[in-house]
Amino acid sequence: MFFKSSKINEFRLWGLLLTLFGMGLMIMGTAGILLWGQAGKIVAAIFMVFGMISMLVSVGIYFWAGMLSTTATMLQCPECAKPTKMLGKTDRCMFCKTILTLDPDKATEQVPVMNDSSAIDRKLTN
Ligand SMILES: [Zn+2]
Numbered sequence: 001m002f003f004k005s006s007k008i009n010e011f012r013l014w015g016l017l018l019t020l021f022g023m024g025l026m027i028m029g030t031a032g033i034l035l036w037g038q039a040g041k042i043v044a045a046i047f048m049v050f051g052m053i054s055m056l057v058s059v060g061i062y063f064w065a066g067m068l069s070t071t072a073t074m075l076q077c078p079e080c081a082k083p084t085k086m087l088g089k090t091d092r093c094m095f096c097k098t099i100l101t102l103d104p105d106k107a108t109e110q111v112p113v114m115n116d117s118s119a120i121d122r123k124l125t126n
Helices: 007-036 040-069 118-126
Strands: 073-076 085-088 090-091 100-101
Touching: 073 118, 085 090
Parallel strands: none
Antiparallel strands: 073 085, 090 100
16 A cells, blocks of 8 residues: 555545546646647647546546445444444554454454454354
């Protein structure tokens, strides 16, 4: 992870950065027309294409983040008591950035999980 935030928030951040990057490219391409006239139109077209690709990728990331968040585990953060979502076995709280884990070996405290029944089953059988 590049930033100290939860995985879902990080996906959203990358989506936002790519959208801004795509828009920036398209604006720079349009500026090419103003600077170089007819020749600038080719530059503008190239920048438009790259800008569109960047925006499409960001839409893909947003969609992916949305899909992932439906499979994420809902739980109440033991630190700030807010309901948060986590991806995989270890993730950070969306609000207070505390590192949370479902792995009993890495956990320092046991907290019941709301909707992940398999995790509860595992705790019961152990
Ligand atoms: Zn928290």
